[in-house]
Amino acid sequence: MKDEKDFPVTKSDTEWQASLTPTEYAVLRQHGTEPRGSSPLNKEKRSGEFLCAGCGQPLFDAGTKYESGTGWPSFYAPREGSVETTTDRSHSMTRTEVHCSRCGGHLGHVFNDGPKPTGLRYCMNGAALSFKPEE
Numbered sequence: 568m569k570d571e572k573d574f575p576v577t578k579s580d581t582e583w584q585a586s587l588t589p590t591e592y593a594v595l596r597q598h599g600t601e602p603r604g605s606s607p608l609n610k611e612k613r614s615g616e617f618l619c620a621g622c623g624q625p626l627f628d629a630g631t632k633y634e635s636g637t638g639w640p641s642f643y644a645p646r647e648g649s650v651e652t653t654t655d656r657s658h659s660m661t662r663t664e665v666h667c668s669r670c671g672g673h674l675g676h677v678f679n680d681g682p683k684p685t686g687l688r689y690c691m692n693g694a695a696l697s698f699k700p701e702e
């Protein structure tokens with residue numbers, strides 16, 4: 568799948584492969600999904616922020632993370648303007664795909680069964696995120 572949109576951060580496929588781990592590359596650049604429960608970020612409970620593993624843009628504050636029980640890091644709200652969505656019709660399902668607004672990296676999907684105040688569940692791949700604890 569080729570994304571024609573221009574993002575502020577763009578790299579060639581070869582450059583992405585060189586700068587990301589194989590798991591990060593599979594998720595961010597090839598719309599992969601990490602195995603349920605595989606990310607150490609599932610258990611991350613400290614204050615801080617979650618950044619895009621591709622370009623370092625802050626995406627989620629730790630205060631919006633919650634335990635969804637799905638096995639993927641889940642949040643109810645992104646930082647304003649940090650993510651964009653597209654309609655994903657792969658795997659015979661219609662889902663809303665979520666990607667970083669800065670580099671276009673695939674992060675996960677958003678669903679309508681989240682907690683208040685937004686009612687949204689941003690189901691993210693931990694491999695697409697890096698955690699920066701509050702100092």
Ligand SMILES: [Zn+2]
Pocket residue numbers: 619620621622623624667668669670671672
């Ligand atoms: Zn990014």
